[in-house]
Amino acid sequence: MWLLAAGVFVNAVVGFTFVFVFLYLTGPRGLGAAGAGLVTGIGGIGLVAGNFTGGWYGDRFGHRRVLLGASALGGLALMTLPLLPTPALYAALPLAQYASGVVRAANSALVAVTVPEGARRQAFAVVRCASNGGFTLGPPLGALVATGLSYDWLFVGDGLGTLFFALWTARVVPARGAPRTSAAAPDGGRGRGGILAALRARPAVPVLLGAILVADVVYRQQYFTFPVFLADHGQDVRAFGFVIALNGAVILLLELPAALALRARPPLAVTGTGLVLVGAGYGALVLGAGLASAVTMMVLLSLGEILYKTTATAYVADQAPEHAVGRFQSLYAGVSVTGTVLGPPLGGALYAAAPALLWPVCAALAAGAGAALIGLSARQARAARRHAVRPSPETGSRARAVAG
Template structure:
């Protein structure tokens, strides 16, 4: 490629989908399958109240404990990966999660307070390990596209999964829902074991080059700013799964309208996220992320004008556009700024804050809605808007990764891969 003066200008590595390593495509394919069969959590609350005949309060407590386990797994999975290998954490986490789901139909009620939480903790660890594996397989500058591919696969799988789960419940039983989910997760673990080569490189714990994770974060203030902004935004973003359907019903809009809103969200993401990532590949990431957070705030600001079909659709379109802009670039930004020896822990921090709303959004949003329902949407708009402005302000300073080594892709079994997926360190056979 040549610029306007006729001088050659090389494209940065990884700025096209064809540059995404084969290992990432294979991981994405496995993630699609895994999300197709991972439908237990969608119907778990209904299962507890209908099949197990538990009260709403007890079912809510069990589900809440499970959510805490999932968030905790996202926060800690990267630490295990840096210490013992991301591949190993992905495999062990998937095996434990699948076994826990398989056991659900035969568990006594007392163990429902424990086993689902442990299973979701294992699943959260596997999610963090999956992100770290993508990060270490792709050189700096190409991760935005790689994460977009894996997000597309996960969203596509989740679009297919819940309707299949509903069919299983309607025509077979809840028990088969857990059997298919658990066995599918175990199949994914076996698949991941085959596609991710184990090089047996030295463990990161034997010699940690560079500062610890806290010192590394202090050296990268923009990453800290981004993590804080994502934490606030996820609390706001996930109101669509808790207080939004309640408020829609309060204004006379039934569950059918809510279902169509979720369908709009999934459909637009599947259609536009990959093209948007390609179109914006040359743009500064913090500006894209900040704009996305502002769009999330704008979506809730529309609801503050009044709740109806038109405003609800406009809200969901703005929220979806914001999600498309901020989620993939934010994941890639954290990965690009992570020192190699703490890549997993950086990914865990991002994974944890990006799902924190699973635990925090419903109780906090519900409490505010109970006291002052008219205040919820304006406050959500302000919080997301402030988070977006803070990220945009941080983006005016230095945005390029500081002292982050660029991994050199190497051939692994005929594929292009980055560092050792077992440890995150350079794979054996890497030259120079």
């Protein structure tokens, strides 16, 4: 598990192309803002699609094998991007993003099948800390590469890092850690009815996925409308960079201790509390666009992210039947990045039409999603208590006999 997290860290350090891809398209490639937005938007769709399907491939072929194949494909695609003519980027970039999404889902499924239930929150926290640590180092390194060499070398470095991740995973993850589909599954783990039946038997999972979908659209506003909001109120890009860096610092400092301290707490309640904190963070922006409000927003948002992302990922893994671990992880992984596609148009449209409404709406949506999960957790706890104190027919009969 620790070795896999080390590979994630290295891959995250060199995974800097997505930060600079818009600048690359509008700079060396000469596209206008509209054309660059179209290419990156199609790439985002590829990323979401890869997250939704990666776990399905893993249940069929084995999660380790899928991770290796997708990493190799993604690495080669990234390395060839600078060599392609500009029109080919409309297909090549989504392909690379699709492979990246498959890798993300397969990696989550590998963690789920490798780590036993009860320790998954801590395991996912380790992987997230490794990824965030790499992301903290990656953008400054990418800026040095782009300015000192060229943007083309960003893609070469990212591609080589992705290929390294494939080789590293092959070396440190045993094949037995990613079993094929369980033969005990009535449909071999592949049928459409199988996954729907599994979700119907676990009604809390669709509720959680719906809450995460709403929350992710809100959460992603920090990357889209939030910097525009700061710029419109006189804050320059340095303020945005500082606030975003603060997000990584809080996560690196507190995520692992929080996972350990809260591992015995009800997961839906912890996740719901995290979403409420995300809502509170955006609510802080109602007070203004000063640096103090922005810092307060990001601290609350980071605390909410610590609580909800790791816990929700582990909960979905714990709820998954053995033959559908990958597909459950794909459902969560896909939903958890849907905001990258839905967030910009929805947030941008609302900000353009009614700027003062954006942050109250974001706060209400995230807090409402969190309250729904907290309420569901409370109902589950009450039902468990009623079930625990209700005597079975045999116990009740014996009690009446003794009393008689």
